[in-house]
Amino acid sequence: MVNTSTAVPATTLGYVKAHTRIESDLDDLLLEAYILSATQLCEHVIHQPIIARDNSGWDESFVKPREDGLPAADVCAVPPAIQNWIAGVVAYWYRNREQSTDLTLRPTPNYDSLLDFWRIYEP
Numbered sequence: 001m002v003n004t005s006t007a008v009p010a011t012t013l014g015y016v017k018a019h020t021r022i023e024s025d026l027d028d029l030l031l032e033a034y035i036l037s038a039t040q041l042c043e044h045v046i047h048q049p050i051i052a053r054d055n056s057g058w059d060e061s062f063v064k065p066r067e068d069g070l071p072a073a074d075v076c077a078v079p080p081a082i083q084n085w086i087a088g089v090v091a092y093w094y095r096n097r098e099q100s101t102d103l104t105l106r107p108t109p110n111y112d113s114l115l116d117f118w119r120i121y122e123p
Helices: 011-021 028-046 080-095 112-118
Strands: none
Touching: 011 080, 011 112, 028 080, 028 112, 080 112
């Protein structure tokens, strides 16, 4: 079981704002909430913590030791592909935050493949 409740945001507000081309500070709280949620989703997808933290709640038998740099010591050490994935998810949620739309929403091709290197597959 993956416990993401103690997740630490794995990218910065500035990084996400640059990615989404948002210059206003009006939605900073919303974006910060999206960043944390996207970080939790990413940890759930890759089955391991992104940033090291005390009492992470991870089942050590489930999280296999890896030499891929995760968990990172802090947000500065998070791999760019993971930060890009999180920024992309936040941008998608931000642009489609209305409950309904007339637009056809389509996933970005190959976007989830950014996480493949860090994903732990269950045996």
